[in-house]
Amino acid sequence: METHRRRPGGTEGFTRIELLVVISLVMILSSVAMVSYRQTVIRAKEAALMSDLYIMRDAINQYYADKGKYPDSLQALVAETYLRAMPKDQFTNSRETWVTTQAEAQPGSNTTSNGIYYVKSGSEMTAIDGSRYADW
Numbered sequence: 233m234e235t236h237r238r239r240p241g242g243t244e245g246f247t248r249i250e251l252l253v254v255i256s257l258v259m260i261l262s263s264v265a266m267v268s269y270r271q272t273v274i275r276a277k278e279a280a281l282m283s284d285l286y287i288m289r290d291a292i293n294q295y296y297a298d299k300g301k302y303p304d305s306l307q308a309l310v311a312e313t314y315l316r317a318m319p320k321d322q323f324t325n326s327r328e329t330w331v332t333t334q335a336e337a338q339p340g341s342n343t344t345s346n347g348i349y350y351v352k353s354g355s356e357m358t359a360i361d362g363s364r365y366a367d368w
Contacts, residue, residue: 271360277322278359284319285368288330291315302335302347321353323365329354331366343366 246254273358288306295303309315318327333350355365 274360278365281322281353281365282368284322285351285353288315288319292349292351296349302349304347304353306332306348308332321355323353323357324356326354 271287288309291309292303295309295312295314303312303314306315308316310318318330320327321329324352331352332348333352335349337346337360353365353368357365359365359368
């Protein structure tokens with residue numbers, strides 16, 4: 233025969249201490265989950281940035297292979313359908329903050345613009361691995 237024990241005072245339920253322990257455990261677990269979630273979001277943005285940089289640099293190389301010169305701007309890649317659209321920098325949330333590097337003058341060339349041959353992020357933020365996004 234099983235008997236049910238009652239708490240003093242005849243009330244059933246949880247004590248304040250038990251509720252505090254449960255609530256504190258839930259808070260600890262949720263804070264660990266939030267940190268993990270934020271890290272995952274940053275890693276996804278970093279992967280997207282690396283992919284966008286690779287695609288833009290590849291488009292610049294294709295442009296050079298086809299035309300024998302570098303594009304004057306990133307917009308030229310879009311205008312001549314080497315890119316469908318200018319990607320948004322994941323960390324500046326802008327399409328206008330890409331930093332480009334001008335190509336050196338070709339021997340025998342007398343053009344004023346040598347075009348761009350390299351593109352980097354305009355973000356001054358630091359990646360999870362400690363490097364700067366602007367150095368990628």
